[in-house]
Amino acid sequence: MSDVVLREPAHRVSPRAVPYWRLSAAIGDAIVAIAAVVAYVVVPGMPGWTIVLVLLVVAAAVAHVVLMPRIRYRVHRWEVTDTAVHTRSGWIGRESRIAPISRVQTVDSRQGALMRPFGLASITVTTASAAGPITVDCLDADTAREVVARLTAITAATEDDAT
Structure with missing residues (x-):
């Protein structure tokens, strides 16, 4: 058995993700x-x-708005290297995804109407995987454009077929 330990992805999402997720x-x-x-x-x-149930719903909503953004910010990370795209996300559960560059099929960016005032964008990396695409939410919009350009350049230089 190998003693190799998977490190966490190097980069956090934009700090502006916290107020965006809160809103x-x-x-x-x-x-x-x-x-x-x-x-x-x-x-x-x-x-x-039923008033107790209504009060519980309201209390859960307040807790969700206060706690979830901070937890997500601490958890969400991403990294793009010459060999792979690596993400970690979640706030209750955790999901780590690694996709070899040779499996990348498309790279898309998205900036929803609510993301725009915060200067945020998301990128989606579609791979030849049954698990579906890898998404990096809430990057600084300029960083998202740079990552898309970098991934496009890396995958164009990769000789393997992404199928």
Whole structure:
């Protein structure tokens, strides 16, 4: 058995990911919390214990907005080398993905409407893998453009077939 230990990817995502994730979570959680409160107020004859359920939903939403962005920022990492793309993501569970450059088929970038004001973009590396594409969320937009250009150059120079 080998004593080789896989190191974590070298780079963090942009620090602006924290407020972006916080705002994204707040929007989604606000919808759920408002729906729970409205259901409690509008539906006649709700049992008294349902207020506890509504309060739990609201408390979970607040905890999600406060805790999730910080945890994700500490966990999310990425790295592109001449031989592989390596990512780690998650906030409750953890996922590490490594794709050899020879398996890369396409490289895409995306900047959603909510990402734009934060100056963030994501890249997606599609590989010849049943596990699906590798995504690096919340990079600085300029860094994302540089990574896409670098990956394009590396894969163009690779002689192996990405199938």
